[in-house]
Amino acid sequence: MERKGESSLRIAICDDDRNDLERVLSLVQIYLDEKNIQAEVKVFDHPDALVEECENYRPHIYILDIVMPMVTGIQAARELRWNQPDAEIIFATSESSYALESFDVNPINYILKPIQKDKLFPTLDKAVSRVDISSEKSVIVKVKGGFQTLRLDEILYMEYRNHVVSYHLYDGSIISTPTLRIGFAEYLEDNYKDKDFVRCHESIAVNVSAINKLTKTDITLRNKEMIPVSKSRYTEVMDSYMDFRL
Structure with a gap:
């Protein structure tokens, strides 16, 4: 059974410059205090760590430096955008020349360093207004001895x-x-009538948003795990996958 979630706002900040990172974090904390917003904020000093952890953490808002070693903030944003099409992205950088290149990841704003309160706060207002935390789905699963709530x-x-x-x-x-008294198809019908899950095999139903790559024989998930796709179900999985991506 699915229900609306009770999650708090999740924000990720990434900058390889410690001083800039601490400055943005301080401003974000001031903003949250002034607006009385409950939020979980995580900071990263390298885009690789950001991408890896945020596969699961899944922030609503990203504040990213653009000029970082090895992987630029724009490259990181492209990878993050693939799995989180609705995330709000704010770029913070000392280089103004990247504005056009950043356009394809649809950032909410592009703020030049040093980041100032009068530029960041209105941008955060806009980002927060676009985030609908109440629409986040959670799943109540019956387990032995009771129930457990999982974020979808x-x-x-x-x-x-x-x-x-x-x-x-x-x-x-x-x-x-x-142990259930009903079959898998009936369990899915009773609990998941929308398009969040699709059967890819007689005994497996995949979360469509967790699909990273789909072929005619396999699905690669966000954590790089692979699960099979039966020939008879490939078309249905492909349709659900494309509906989600588009």
């Missing part, structure tokens, strides 16, 4: 075996139901 984007796929449905999560953990 934590789930990679469900697997049905021996009348038990196991939820495979991004962090590697598995949450299982008690």
